[in-house]
Amino acid sequence: MRVRTQQPQRPQQPRKGVRRAIIALVATCAAGAVATPIALAAASVGPAPAAVAGDDRLLPTPEAPRISNDSYAGFQFCGDPTGDPVVTTGTPTLAATLESVAPPGTVEPAQPGPRRKVTFEVDTATGKPVLHRQLTSDTSHDAALQLPEGTLSDGAYRWRVRVKDGDTASAWTAWCSFTVKRG
Incomplete structure (x- = not known):
């Protein structure tokens, strides 16, 4: 068995x-x-990004606003605790760093699509408008504007910038005070 x-x-x-x-x-x-x-x-x-109603994309406020005597001189940053920037020319260059609008985790294409519109505003220190200029940024990472001759005389001014991409706009940067002293 x-x-x-x-x-x-x-x-x-x-x-x-x-x-x-x-x-x-x-x-x-x-x-x-x-x-x-x-x-x-x-x-x-950093500052909170701004969004336009009906659009789920966010555009951060431009960063590191700065000013220079010209495009080849060193920049002075706005908000420096040692004092406001002083330029010795009536044609300073204003600049700011823009952030990419590509969604997190994606890579911007080598040939970016439509360039973004950047608006610069310059006022006297008392708030009287001097210049309002919109330009198209050549890159998606920064924007610069050299003020035309005759725009500024000696004195105190302030400027700010914002960026638009289609119907979406960032918040304005804080005002950047500066002084023109050519003498």
């Missing part, structure tokens, strides 16, 4: 599809765990 012995049962392996789903879920959780602190940190730094 033969006695049958029962073979121990092997644990059943999950199917490939289930295994893949588990791996995908774990990878998604890991990516979220890394991205969340980065997103929270980014949200707490």
Whole structure:
């Protein structure tokens, strides 16, 4: 007589599809765990971006407003605690750094689409308008405007800038005070 012995049962392996789903879920959780602190940190730094109603894209306010005697001279940054910038020419260059509008995680194309419109405003220190100029930025990362001869005389002024991309506009930068002293 033969006695049958029962073979121990092997644990059943999950199917490939289930295994893949588990791996995908774990990878998604890991990516979220890394991205969340980065997103929270980014949200707490710098000025809040502005959005136009009906548009879900955001445009950050231009950063690092600066002024120079000309396009080849060094820039003085606005908001320097040591004092307002002083230029020795009536044709200073105003500049600001623009941020990309490409959604996070994407790469801007080598040949960007329509360039963005940048608006510069220059007033006297008392708020009297001197110049309102809109130009198209040659790059998506910064904009500069050299003021034409005869626009400014010696005295105190202020300027600000904002950027538009289609129907979306950023907030204006804070006013940047400066003095023209040619003498």
